[in-house]
Amino acid sequence: VLISELAARTGSTTRALRHYDRAGLLPSRRSVNRYRDFPEEAVERVRRIRLLLNVGLNLEDVERLLPCFVEDGSLAPCSVAQQRLTTQIHAIDVAMAQLCATKRMLADTLAQMRR
Amino acid sequence: VLISELAARTGSTTRALRHYDRAGLLPSRRSVNRYRDFPEEAVERVRRIRLLLNVGLNLEDVERLLPCFVEDGSLAPCSVAQQRLTTQIHAIDVAMAQLCATKRMLADTLAQMRR
């Protein structure tokens, strides 16, 4: 599979895929013209990568959690993944609390401006 | 006022202040040894800058909103400020909705892992 096809089939871009590749997350062979030649499994692999990135993890986390995926595309109950996801939920709670406080500040400021 | 004193009095750092300066947000004279010499008003000015940055605005926004502040440190009811703050509240709502959805996904995933 060529890189542009992989990008199209995963809803990503060639730039992003090269980025993941350089991070060591997307093994591929090279054809004679030096083009990257991805295996079929790369499609699912990219989806997993993007899923983890979307929940706020970085490429380093992704690298550690990719092995936790099982065949059907779900995460195995390994402690590594459980711990990281739990931590991430806490992080999200913190971020939301911060946003809430900020929003209240903005709303109060706006209210005062109207008086 | 020297830069390190200004940093201490505003809870910021010399690096940040030089950054704001380079962005044209902190007018200052230079003493003989080329040291920045900030006026007393700079203290309040830096507080206003940090306040705006903390609610998620960038330095470009800060530059446009600084003139909207009035003597007592509050924002005047100018349309520029009202509009920008309103937009920012919307942005925060969007971000929070995104975080909520992500959190639910993570929670669901964790629940499935425990089964």
Next chain:
DNA sequence: GAAACCGTAACGGAGCGTAACGGTTA
């Protein structure tokens, strides 16, 4: 000479977007 300030220049970070330049193959 050392300590304690100040200055500028420039890399790093996270995840790509976006040129810029070049080779290959149909």
Next chain:
DNA sequence: CTAACCGTTACGCTCCGTTACGGTTT
């Protein structure tokens, strides 16, 4: 020749943190 792929640098973005190097004043 052109089109359509691919490849590898490398800068830009956002707000500074963090060296690195150098001058001045006490």
